[in-house]
Amino acid sequence: MTPSTTTAVVAHGADDVRVERVAVRSPEPDEAIIAVAYGGICGSDLHYWRHGAVGESILRAPMVLGHEVVGTVARAAADGTGPTVGTRVAVHPATREHTDIRFPRDRPNLSPGVRYLGSAARFPHTEGAFAREVVLPAAMLRELPAGIDLRVAALAEPTAVAWHAVSQAGDLGGKRVLVVGSGPIGALAVAVAARAGAAEIVAVDLHAKPREIATAVGATRTLDAGDTAAIAAVEADVVIESSGNHRGLKSAITGATRGGTVVMVGLLPNGDQPVPIAHAITRELRLVGSFRFNDEIDEVITAIADGSLPVGPIITHTFPVDEVLEALTVAADASVSGKVLLTF
Missing domain, CATH: 3.40.50.720 (NAD(P)-binding Rossmann-like Domain)
Known part of the structure; x- marks a missing residue:
C-alpha cells in the first residue's frame, strides 16, 4: 500500500530548508517505491540551502532536495520492470526526455532534455529524493550486489x-x-x-x-x-x-x-x-x-563491491534526517568534513 505522506527535506528558499510531511504520489506502472536509507549531501543541495539557487536554477516553489540516495524497494513497479521488493538499490538520478536540440547522441549527459532529481532547472521543479519513501522510475534503480555496505553505496552517484x-x-x-x-x-x-x-x-x-x-x-x-x-x-x-x-x-x-x-x-x-x-x-x-555522468554508475557499483575502489574514508559524518540543518552546516565546512550523509 502506498503511504499518503512521508517525511522529506524541503527547500523553500535561501536559508529556509525544512523537514516536513509531503504527499507521496501514486506510482505509475513503471515506477517503484523506495524506502530511502541514506542520502549524501551534494554541493547543489548546499547552494539551494544557502542561496535558494544553483547558478541559473532558481527555486520558484518549495522543492524536495537530494539526488545521492540508496535504499530498499518497498513496492516494485507494477509492470514487472526493475528490481523486486526487498532489493537494495542505488539510484541514477537522471531521466532523459526527447529534445530537438543538437547534442552528441553517445553522450546523453549533454542532452538539454535531461531531468535530474532535486533540480530547479525547470519549472515545475524536479523533486528530489531526500524522503523516507520516494516514488521513482524503475529505470533509475541499480541493484546492489550482496555484501556491499549500504552506507558506502551511498557514494555511488558522486563517485x-x-x-x-x-x-x-x-x-x-x-x-x-x-x-x-x-x-x-x-x-x-x-x-x-x-x-x-x-x-x-x-x-x-x-x-x-x-x-x-x-x-x-x-x-x-x-x-x-x-x-x-x-x-x-x-x-x-x-x-x-x-x-x-x-x-x-x-x-x-x-x-x-x-x-x-x-x-x-x-x-x-x-x-x-x-x-x-x-x-x-x-x-x-x-x-x-566534465559534466555529471552517463552509465558509469554501473562500473562504480561493481568496483565498490569488489573492493577495488575503497571510498569509505570519504564519509566523515552521518546525521538523522531530523538534524538536517546541522548536517548542512557541517557539510558546508570543508575544514571538518568530507561527505556528509543523512539517514532516513
Whole structure:
C-alpha cells in the first residue's frame, strides 16, 4: 500500500530548508517505491540551502532536495520492470526526455532534455529524493550486489561523477596526476585515479582535513592550495580541477606539464573567469569539461563491491534526517568534513 505522506527535506528558499510531511504520489506502472536509507549531501543541495539557487536554477516553489540516495524497494513497479521488493538499490538520478536540440547522441549527459532529481532547472521543479519513501522510475534503480555496505553505496552517484571526469583524461597508467580541490568529488577522483593505475597522485586543498582524506584513498602526497610554487612544480600529465573556483583553475593550468590535460569538473560560477589562458595556449594544454555522468554508475557499483575502489574514508559524518540543518552546516565546512550523509 502506498503511504499518503512521508517525511522529506524541503527547500523553500535561501536559508529556509525544512523537514516536513509531503504527499507521496501514486506510482505509475513503471515506477517503484523506495524506502530511502541514506542520502549524501551534494554541493547543489548546499547552494539551494544557502542561496535558494544553483547558478541559473532558481527555486520558484518549495522543492524536495537530494539526488545521492540508496535504499530498499518497498513496492516494485507494477509492470514487472526493475528490481523486486526487498532489493537494495542505488539510484541514477537522471531521466532523459526527447529534445530537438543538437547534442552528441553517445553522450546523453549533454542532452538539454535531461531531468535530474532535486533540480530547479525547470519549472515545475524536479523533486528530489531526500524522503523516507520516494516514488521513482524503475529505470533509475541499480541493484546492489550482496555484501556491499549500504552506507558506502551511498557514494555511488558522486563517485560516478568522479569516474566520468577521470575517464575524460584517457589512460592514466603510469602518469602523474594532480587533483586540485580535495572535497568529496576531488577525493573520489583521487580514489578513481589510483584504481586506474596513476603512478603519482598529488592532492591539493586549502584545508588539512580534505588532504588527510585524499591520502587515505590514494594520494601519494598533498599540497596546501596556497603554495603556488609547489603546485606549479608538479608538472602533472593530468590535472583534475574540482575546486570550482578560478583560483583552483589557475592552479590546475599552471600545475600541468607541457602538452598535459586539464579536466574541469568543478562547476565555476556563471560569467567570465580570470584565468591564465595564455599559459594553456603556449603549453598546448588540453582543457576538457566534465559534466555529471552517463552509465558509469554501473562500473562504480561493481568496483565498490569488489573492493577495488575503497571510498569509505570519504564519509566523515552521518546525521538523522531530523538534524538536517546541522548536517548542512557541517557539510558546508570543508575544514571538518568530507561527505556528509543523512539517514532516513
